[in-house]
Amino acid sequence: MNVFSDPAFDGHEQVVFASDPVTGLKTIIAVHNTNLGPSLGGCRMWPYASEQEAIHDVLRLSRGMTYKSALANLPLGGGKSVIIGDPRSQKTPEMFRAMGRAVEQVGGRYIVAEDVGTNPADMEQIASQTKHVGGINDGKDPARTGDPSPFTAYGVFIGLKEAVRFKNGHEDLAGLRVAVQGLGNVGYHLCLMLHAAGARLVVSDLNTDSVNRAVDEFGATPISVDEILYVDADILAPCALGGIVNDRSIDKIRARIIAGAANNQLEADRHGEMLREAGILYAPDYVINAGGVVEVYYCREGRPVSETNRHIEDIGATVREIFERASRQNLSTGFVADRLAEERFGKR
Structure with missing residues (x-):
């Protein structure tokens, strides 16, 4: 596996590999840039053909989030996470609780949200283990449905x-x-x-x-x-x-x-x-x-x-x-x- 030599590597500040043998979690968390604030980006679950493909995707997507947040005038940097697996057959609540623990270990430098292959219910499981999660609807504003x-x-x-x-x-x-x-x-x-x-x-x-x-x-x-x-x-x-x-x-x-x-x-x-x-x-x-x-x-x-x-x-x-x-x-x-x-x- 290559990180620094991958074409999508762009001076990323941090790339974290985490796993949980009990739940089968295999995840990569990439923090591209935190100059403006903690990195924010979705958690994508996808049956990648190889670990290198997952590395490339998380590097590419996290960089894109830095640029997106900057031009949206948000006090946020760019990050992303990927879970290697098929969301249709391998997803469990326990896996996403393990994902929450992995996010917690990054120490607030990465805020997770939903993306392809994940949904609000998955984010609720993550939120049971860490406060560093976005997009959770608290129900206080009736105009907010939880759908972005x-x-x-x-x-x-x-x-x-x-x-x-x-x-x-x-x-x-x-x-x-x-x-x-x-x-x-x-x-x-x-x-x-x-x-x-x-x-x-x-x-x-x-x-x-x-x-x-x-x-x-x-x-x-x-x-x-x-x-x-x-x-x-x-x-x-x-x-x-x-x-x-x-x-x-x-x-x-x-x-x-x-x-x-x-x-x-x-x-x-x-x-x-x-x-x-x-x-x-x-x-x-x-x-x-x-x-x-x-x-x-x-x-x-x-x-x-x-x-x-x-x-x-x-x-x-x-x-x-x-x-x-x-x-x-x-x-x-x-x-x-x-x-x-x-x-x-x-x-x-």
Whole structure:
């Protein structure tokens, strides 16, 4: 196993390996940077093909959380944890209590939250062993359901409107055609907001029921998952898989704005420059999809949802700064976002 030589290693402050033979827990906790505060990041449970694959994932994801928290103006650093295992067959409450003990041993430098393969019930088990866990709903604010998806969608909506303002000179979405790829929790809530703003929706998802729901509730036009990226639309909102902007797709994308919730939409950094050269305005995904992280932080602090939403609305100002800098300096928005994040968290 390699840590320091892995391509995703980026001066990480701490990488912890922990196991519990009784429960079968095998976990890796990565703390990337704590310049702004304790690291926050989800706990992902996944049946990795190898331990090296798990190491690469936790290093990559923890670094991304540093940049996301910095651009969301949160007093947090970036961290992540992964559990090697199949959540469908190997998950037990005892395992997550053991995970809580592992988090506790990091001494408050890492705050855990839910991610792929984990859920609020798992976080409750972790919380029985450590206070360093986020996203636990205390029930004090009836507007807080424990689901961060609407907050993630709200941040994407704010960022999308800012992209429209920058491109068109106004933020009116009425009549604009928006292609939404992926109708999971975040994609659905984004459609809800776009429909209320008067946008015309084109949607795709592998789940036929999700597509039919969008057609029934929003009057959306369904399209196949193979065609959604290339449909004639004003805005493309990827809310499913990453890596959709690549050498094979860029020349066929007809939208003039890309703004969605999916992580790692660019297959490689150079694709951001290719989008700029093609005249397509890209709202960096980790900037506009930070609403869920903001909610996890405010929930943990015991502050009301109204404050969460006000903070998420500040995403608009950050996106505007990125667009303006990129335009002045003839640079890609992704490159400028990374440099702005590094300014904020003080990368050495």
